[in-house]
Amino acid sequence: MAEIILHHYPLSLFAEKIRRILAYKKIAWRSVEQPIMAPKPELTPLTGGYRRIPVLQIGADIYCDTACIARRLEQLQPEPACLPADQAGLAALIEDWADHRFMSQVVPPVVVELLPVLPPGVLIDRAAMSPALSEEAIRRAAPHALGQARLSLDRLESQLHGRPFLLGDAFSIADAACFHPVWFLKQSARLSAEIEARPALAAWLARVEGFGSGDVRPMTAAEALAIARASEPTDVAGGEVAAAEEIRPGDTVTITADDYGPEESRGVVARLSAAEITVRRRDPVVGEVALHFPRAGYRIRKQ
Structure with missing residues (x-):
């Protein structure tokens, strides 16, 4: 499996949530320190417009929001469980x-x-x-x-x-x-x-x-972008679409947080479920990536 890369900065509250889970599960990870404020030129090629921290990267799969990140980590390493x-x-x-x-x-x-x-x-x-x-x-x-x-x-x-x-x-x-x-x-x-x-x-x-910082090694943002550029999205299969769902795979959508941060990410729906959405997008810096978002807390608009 590709390395687990966390884009974060030390004082980020939400990054600390994920750092605790990584330490508890004893998952080896690479640390990419991003700027505390915009612009974030070595993050936005991965996310489109999304600028919040943290962001989890596995190859060309990009996970946004800690709710989505935590559940992906649970899938990758179910034990010890964080979701009883x-x-x-x-x-x-x-x-x-x-x-x-x-x-x-x-x-x-x-x-x-x-x-x-x-x-x-x-x-x-x-x-x-x-x-x-x-x-x-x-x-x-x-x-x-x-x-x-x-x-x-x-x-x-x-x-x-x-x-x-x-x-x-x-x-x-x-x-x-x-x-x-x-x-x-x-x-x-x-x-x-x-x-x-x-x-x-x-x-x-x-x-x-007391969990400590876990098995972490630094990585530069340029190295992380190169990994995305050399990879293809792999976590795009599956999902279920309810009959009443207006959005379907293949639709172009924008995704924006519903509380703060006006930046939007745009892509083509690859997978949809009641809890999460995955879109494919292409960027000149990294090529094609898959963005993963939880549906709770995000506005999804069909274009």
Whole structure:
């Protein structure tokens, strides 16, 4: 199998979610560090317009959004499992809550704390993705968001009382999704006290951090593009299309996140299911690639 390549940067919350899963599963991976803000000239040839981090690359198959990435990793290496069969629905619900609501509570107060050390212009860049991510909006949102985050931390503390992980004895995608906002909170020396004030939460954080960084080796973005150029998409077979589905394989579509980030990716539908969509696209830099997206959280428009 082609190498597993993660395009990310160190401070990315969502990349940390995937880095925890890779470490837990002991999957060897290659690390390509991408810029924290646009332009991303060595990422967009793979994704079209999609600029969020992380992106997983396996040859010429490109997986966007951590929900899609996590499930592909689970397919490639089912054990140890991150998607417990008997609690898959609950795990996915917690994942969605953490990736959206909990994350949105943690980001404003932490970003305000980190403003002196963040790269110049990063919030101007983020404001282009959503007005709610401008410096003014984040400063205004921070006090209320921190109060809401404390309520969420209390709930996690309660859930972790008497158990090592959120769903019981084993790490799952629920832990990975809740970990990255707590990990981001820890980036502020002042706000990390919120974690230490909750002993079960602090012990859980240390337990997940104890997985380490895993089997990772660096790779340049140019090397990753060369791998895509020398490969062909392989994960394009299968899928099922409901009779009522308006989009069919062979249709040209655009895919855009429904929360923030106006950039769109365009391609021809290769595979479609209730949960995911795969499109083929061609780029002059890398040739043909297959883009994989979850359907939850994305607008798909037939052209």
